[in-house]
Amino acid sequence: MHGEQRSADTRQVIIMGAGPAGLTAGYVLSKAGVGVTVLEADPEKVGGISRTETYRGYRFDIGGHRFFSKSAEIEQLWTELLGDELLDCQRLSRIYYGNKFYDYPLKAMNAFLNLGPHETMRCILSYARARAFPVKNPTNLEDWVTNQFGDRLYRTFFKTYTEKVWGISTRELSADWAAQRIKGLNFTSAVKSALIPQRVSSDGHQGVIKTLIDTFRYPRFGPGQMWERARDRILETGQAVKMGERIVRVRHAAGRVIAITTLNKRGGTQEYTGDDFISSLPIRELIAAFDPAPPASVIAAAQALRYRDYLTVALILRRQDVFPDNWIYIHDPTVQMGRIQNYKNWSPAMVPDPATTCLGLEYFCFEGDGLWTSDDRDLIALGTRELASIGLGNPQEVIDGTVVRMPKAYPVYDDTYKLHLATIRAYLAEAAQNLHLAGRNGMHKYNNQDHSMMTALLDARNIIAGRQVYDVWRVNTDAEYHEQAGIDELAEDRAVPLIPSHA
Numbered sequence: 001m002h003g004e005q006r007s008a009d010t011r012q013v014i015i016m017g018a019g020p021a022g023l024t025a026g027y028v029l030s031k032a033g034v035g036v037t038v039l040e041a042d043p044e045k046v047g048g049i050s051r052t053e054t055y056r057g058y059r060f061d062i063g064g065h066r067f068f069s070k071s072a073e074i075e076q077l078w079t080e081l082l083g084d085e086l087l088d089c090q091r092l093s094r095i096y097y098g099n100k101f102y103d104y105p106l107k108a109m110n111a112f113l114n115l116g117p118h119e120t121m122r123c124i125l126s127y128a129r130a131r132a133f134p135v136k137n138p139t140n141l142e143d144w145v146t147n148q149f150g151d152r153l154y155r156t157f158f159k160t161y162t163e164k165v166w167g168i169s170t171r172e173l174s175a176d177w178a179a180q181r182i183k184g185l186n187f188t189s190a191v192k193s194a195l196i197p198q199r200v201s202s203d204g205h206q207g208v209i210k211t212l213i214d215t216f217r218y219p220r221f222g223p224g225q226m227w228e229r230a231r232d233r234i235l236e237t238g239q240a241v242k243m244g245e246r247i248v249r250v251r252h253a254a255g256r257v258i259a260i261t262t263l264n265k266r267g268g269t270q271e272y273t274g275d276d277f278i279s280s281l282p283i284r285e286l287i288a289a290f291d292p293a294p295p296a297s298v299i300a301a302a303q304a305l306r307y308r309d310y311l312t313v314a315l316i317l318r319r320q321d322v323f324p325d326n327w328i329y330i331h332d333p334t335v336q337m338g339r340i341q342n343y344k345n346w347s348p349a350m351v352p353d354p355a356t357t358c359l360g361l362e363y364f365c366f367e368g369d370g371l372w373t374s375d376d377r378d379l380i381a382l383g384t385r386e387l388a389s390i391g392l393g394n395p396q397e398v399i400d401g402t403v404v405r406m407p408k409a410y411p412v413y414d415d416t417y418k419l420h421l422a423t424i425r426a427y428l429a430e431a432a433q434n435l436h437l438a439g440r441n442g443m444h445k446y447n448n449q450d451h452s453m454m455t456a457l458l459d460a461r462n463i464i465a466g467r468q469v470y471d472v473w474r475v476n477t478d479a480e481y482h483e484q485a486g487i488d489e490l491a492e493d494r495a496v497p498l499i500p501s502h503a
C-alpha cells in the first residue's frame with residue numbers, strides 16, 4: 001500500500017461498521033498511525049455481508065463472494081492480508097430455465113440446442129425489431145435491456161431472474177442500474193463471445209494473462225477469513241474493533257459530528273468522540289440516528305431509500321458430488337429460489353466431511369414478507385422441495401439444514417433514489433463535514449467488496465491528508481473505469497446475469 005506510513009498522529013477516527021469498508025479504512029488508518037475505533041453491531045462476526053457463516057462445521061457465504069478487482073491496489077491489499085490462504089478459483093456456472101441448463105457464459109451450440117432453431121430465429125427477429133425501433137431515452141431497466149437485446153432474449157435471460165432479485169417489476173427499476181452494471185454489453189458482443197472460443201485477456205495490472213470473468217480468488221475458509229484477518233491486524237497495532245456496539249446516536253453541532261453513542265450487548269450505552277468519522281451504516285439508519293434531527297425533507301429522503309433483503313437456506317446433503325458448478329442461476333419462474341451455491345466447489349475446506357455437500361439456496365425477499373417471516377423448518381422444507389423439483393437433489397439425501405437472514409443486502413435503484421441521495425448528501429455536506437461515507441449501503445450504491453474497499457481507502461487517504469483529495473463518489477461510476485472494463489464489467493454483477501460474456 002503506497003503512501004500510508006506510520007507517523008505520530010494524535011487524531012482519532014471512529015469507524016461505523018466492521019464490514020469490508022469499515023475494516024479497510026481501519027486497517028489503512030491504523031497502519032498510518034492514526035487512532036482508530038471500529039464499532040460493530042454484530043456481537044461476534046466481522047465482515048458484514050461478506051462474512052462467513054458456520055453451521056456444524058459447514059461454512060457458507062451470504063451468496064458467494066468472488067474476490068477480483070479492476071484495481072491492482074485492491075488485489076494487492078487482499079494478497080497482503082491473506083497471502084497463500086487465497087485460492088485461485090476457476091469459475092463454473094450455469095443458468096437453469098425452462099427445465100434446461102444453459103452454460104454461463106453462454107456457448108453458442110449449447111444455447112442453440114436449448115432454445116431450438118425456431119426460438120433462436122424469434123430471438124434474432126426480436127433483436128432486429130429492437131434495433132429498428134428502439135425506445136428513445138430509456139429510463140427504466142426493461143426498456144434499456146430490450147433496446148440492447150430485443151424482447152425475446154430479455155424475457156428468457158433477464159426478466160424473471162431480475163424480478164426475483166429485486167422483487168419489483170423491471171419497469172420500476174432505474175435504467176441506471178443496467179447502465180452501471182452491464183455497460184458495454186449488447187447483443188453483438190454477447191453473440192461474439194458465445195461464438196468465439198474463450199479468448200484470454202490481460203488483467204492489465206500484474207501482467208498475468210487471464211480472463212477476469214472466469215478466474216477469481218477466494219479465501220480458503222470463505223470471505224469472512226479476509227475480514228477476520230483485517231480485524232486482527234487492526235488489533236495488533238493497538239487500535240480497537242468493538243463488537244456488539246450498535247450505533248444509535250450521531251451527535252453533531254456547528255457542521256461537525258462530535259460523538260457517537262452505541263447501545264451495547266448488555267443494554268448499556270457508551271459515547272465515543274473523535275476527530276473524523278467514517279460510516280458504512282445504511283444511510284437510512286445513519287440519518288435516523290442524527291441528533292439534532294435533520295430537517296423533515298432529509299428524514300423523508302432517507303426513509304424513502306429502499307433495500308432488498310435476502311435469506312439463504314443452507315442444506316447439507318449426504319452426497320459427495322451434487323453438481324460441478326460454483327453456482328447456478330435459477331431463472332425458472334416455477335421455483336422461488338434465485339440461485340444455488342455449492343461451497344465445496346469454491347474451496348474444499350468449506351465442508352468438514354468430503355462425503356457430504358453444503359448447498360446455499362438463495363432467496364431474495366423483503367424483511368417482514370412471507371419468506372422472511374417463515375419458520376426456518378418451513379424454509380428448509382421449501383428448499384428441499386425446490387431442489388428436488390429442478391432435479392438437483394433427492395430429499396432423502398438432505399441430512400440437515402439452517403437458515404441465515406441478511407437484511408439490506410441490496411440498495412434498491414428505483415426511479416427516485418438519486419433525488420433522495422442528493423438531498424441527503426447536500427445536508428451532510430453542511431451538517432457533518434467530518435463524516436465520510438463508505439461502502440455499499442453506506443453510500444446506497446451497488447458496490448461490491450472491491451468498490452466498498454476503494455471508497456474506504458480513499459476516505460482514509462482524505463483523512464490522512466486532512467482535506468478532500470479524492471471524490472469517493474466516482475468509485476464504480478467513473479466513465480473511464482467502465483470503458484476500460486468493457487464487457488468484463490458484467491463479471492462484477494454478482495447478482496444478475498444477462499446474456500453472459502467473457503472478454
Ligand SMILES: Cc1cc2nc3c(=O)[nH]c(=O)nc-3n(C[C@H](O)[C@H](O)[C@H](O)COP(=O)(O)OP(=O)(O)OC[C@H]3O[C@@H](n4cnc5c(N)ncnc54)[C@H](O)[C@@H]3O)c2cc1C
Pocket residue numbers: 016017018019020021022039040041042046047048049050062063064065066067068245246247248280281282285310409410438439440441442447448449450452494
Ligand atoms: C448475495 C450477495 C453476493 C455478493 N457477492 C459478491 C461477490 O461475489 N464479490 C464481491 O466483491 N462482493 C459481493 N457482494 C457485495 C459485498 O457483500 C458488499 O459489497 C460488501 O460486504 C459491502 O461492504 P460494506 O462494509 O460496505 O458493508 P457491509 O458488508 O454491509 O458491512 C456493514 C457493517 O456495518 C454493521 N452495522 C450496520 N448497522 C450498524 C449500526 N447501527 N451500528 C454498528 N454497526 C452497524 C453491519 O453489521 C455490518 O457488519 C455480494 C453481496 C450480496 C448481497
